[in-house]
Amino acid sequence: MSRWLERVDWLVLGAALLLIPSLYATFWHGSGRGQEARVWVDGKPWARLDLFHEQHLRVPGRLGDSILEVHDGRVRFVDSPCNGRQCIHSGWLADGGEVAVCLPNRVSVQVMADDPRFDAINF
Amino acid sequence: MRRRASLAVVLLAALLAACSRPPVHHEQLLTFGTLVDVTLWNVDAERGRHAVGALARDFDYMHNAWHAWHPGPLGRVNQLLPTGKFFSCPPSIVPLIRRASELSAASGGLFNPAIGQLIKLWGFASDEAPSGPPPDPAAIRALVAQNPQMSDLELDGIRLRSHNPAVRLDFGALAKGYAVDRAIERLREMGIENAIVNAGGDLRAIGRHGDRPWRVGIRHPRQPGILAWVEIEGDESVFTSGDYERYFEYAGKRYHHIIDPRTGYPAEGLSSVTVFAREADLADAAATALSVAGPDPTAWLPVARALGISGAMLVGTHGHIQMTPGLRGRIHFDTQPPPAVAYSEALQP
Numbered sequence: 001m002s003r004w005l006e007r008v009d010w011l012v013l014g015a016a017l018l019l020i021p022s023l024y025a026t027f028w029h030g031s032g033r034g035q036e037a038r039v040w041v042d043g044k045p046w047a048r049l050d051l052f053h054e055q056h057l058r059v060p061g062r063l064g065d066s067i068l069e070v071h072d073g074r075v076r077f078v079d080s081p082c083n084g085r086q087c088i089h090s091g092w093l094a095d096g097g098e099v100a101v102c103l104p105n106r107v108s109v110q111v112m113a114d115d116p117r118f119d120a121i122n123f
Numbered sequence: 124m125r126r127r128a129s130l131a132v133v134l135l136a137a138l139l140a141a142c143s144r145p146p147v148h149h150e151q152l153l154t155f156g157t158l159v160d161v162t163l164w165n166v167d168a169e170r171g172r173h174a175v176g177a178l179a180r181d182f183d184y185m186h187n188a189w190h191a192w193h194p195g196p197l198g199r200v201n202q203l204l205p206t207g208k209f210f211s212c213p214p215s216i217v218p219l220i221r222r223a224s225e226l227s228a229a230s231g232g233l234f235n236p237a238i239g240q241l242i243k244l245w246g247f248a249s250d251e252a253p254s255g256p257p258p259d260p261a262a263i264r265a266l267v268a269q270n271p272q273m274s275d276l277e278l279d280g281i282r283l284r285s286h287n288p289a290v291r292l293d294f295g296a297l298a299k300g301y302a303v304d305r306a307i308e309r310l311r312e313m314g315i316e317n318a319i320v321n322a323g324g325d326l327r328a329i330g331r332h333g334d335r336p337w338r339v340g341i342r343h344p345r346q347p348g349i350l351a352w353v354e355i356e357g358d359e360s361v362f363t364s365g366d367y368e369r370y371f372e373y374a375g376k377r378y379h380h381i382i383d384p385r386t387g388y389p390a391e392g393l394s395s396v397t398v399f400a401r402e403a404d405l406a407d408a409a410a411t412a413l414s415v416a417g418p419d420p421t422a423w424l425p426v427a428r429a430l431g432i433s434g435a436m437l438v439g440t441h442g443h444i445q446m447t448p449g450l451r452g453r454i455h456f457d458t459q460p461p462p463a464v465a466y467s468e469a470l471q472p
Binding site: 040042043082083084086089090091092095097098099101103104106108110117118119120121122123 | 151152153154156157158160162250251252254319321324325326328332337338339340341342346347348349352361362363365367368369397
């Protein structure tokens with residue numbers, strides 16, 4: 001009897017061990033896609049955005065308002081009171097670590113992910 | 124049996140312990156005329172804030188000292204250079220002049236921080252990108268003919284003079300790299316061994332991200348998103364110069380900020396150059412030198428070798444990609460289908 005119980009114990013233990021990688025993959029590792037974005041104004045945290053909550057956001061910067069659009073897990077600058085429009089040319093950001101900045105207006109947005117696909121973006 | 128059970132318990136405990144992830148401190152700074160992004164692995168919030176605070180003060184100081192068009196130490200140097208007489212150079216600028224002279228000589232003058240007047244003539248010595256039109260061709264020709272070079276400078280201790288009245292210093296293609304090197308040094312002094320300092324897309328990474336190397340995405344020069352990615356561990360800088368960073372369009376033509384000192388006009392043929400090297404200042408200067416050298420491998424390869432960089436990826440204006448052989452297998456393309464790549468060993472005549 002005791003031997004039979006022991007075998008079940010090992011089975012349970014084995015199953016638990018096998019479950020760990022799948023739990024890790026599901027809840028820990030993430031896909032690298034961001035779940036939220038952070039907005040900074042003048043180097044200070046200004047807002048956190050849920051990337052699955054569609055919205056247009058008005059962010060007051062040094063020169064005026066920058067407009068951010070959140071759509072379908074992505075975020076982008078759609079307007080900003082700068083000459084270069086580099087922030088708008090950055091386009092949609094979706095991967096964790098991706099960042100766009102309007103330097104003249106001192107507004108930046110970065111996609112955050114638990115396990116970002118990239119630790120840094122070179123450009 | 125009891126021993127096996129206790130072994131299982133120990134194993135399980137070890138697995139659970141692995142779940143407590145070391146803290147990653149991540150902070151952004153708007154300094155040095157750009158967005159500086161600092162990532163520190165296995166550094167808690169308080170230590171991280173302290174470290175990044177120190178970097179912020181250093182960056183602000185360097186930005187003020189080395190700025191080419193704001194009033195400050197470099198501005199004063201540029202006012203005194205045309206006199207041709209010896210003057211006391213501010214000590215904060217001396218090491219930058221020495222390093223710039225070394226790198227300029229190694230690049231055969233393609234990286235040339237003595238062409239401050241040309242940069243200004245084009246309107247790129249400004250916080251906002253110019254809108255055109257391009258400058259008068261006669262004015263460009265006149266400045267190119269004066270041939271300002273770093274070798275025209277004579278530095279004796281901190282006494283400096285120029286033998287060419289046309290020399291004006293603009294460290295736009297070096298200061299960022301030099302500052303990133305100082306930031307990495309500062310982090311190491313504070314005992315931080317795993318970090319990325321990313322100054323407006325140009326970065327140096329040391330150590331690793333725990334059990335994996337750092338992962339760095341390289342942005343596509345012509346469309347939103349990532350062109351390729353690379354893993355870094357140990358100590359390496361990745362710098363990219365591109366015609367998309369600062370430019371204006373006039374009468375349907377793009378004029379960007381990387382000026383060829385030989386012609387006085389923006390360099391042609393490449394949309395981006397990504398350089399790998401240990402020191403960020405070398406990577407920074409080399410990215411400009413290779414952009415100026417242009418897409419012909421008989422022009423850029425000797426410059427890459429002379430500068431001693433560890434790798435380079437050049438993207439032509441029509442999307443054609445060339446790479447040094449050392450990057451084969453390291454650069455992973457993110458685009459489907461992956462682009463055709465010419466490796467430089469196959470390009471040699």
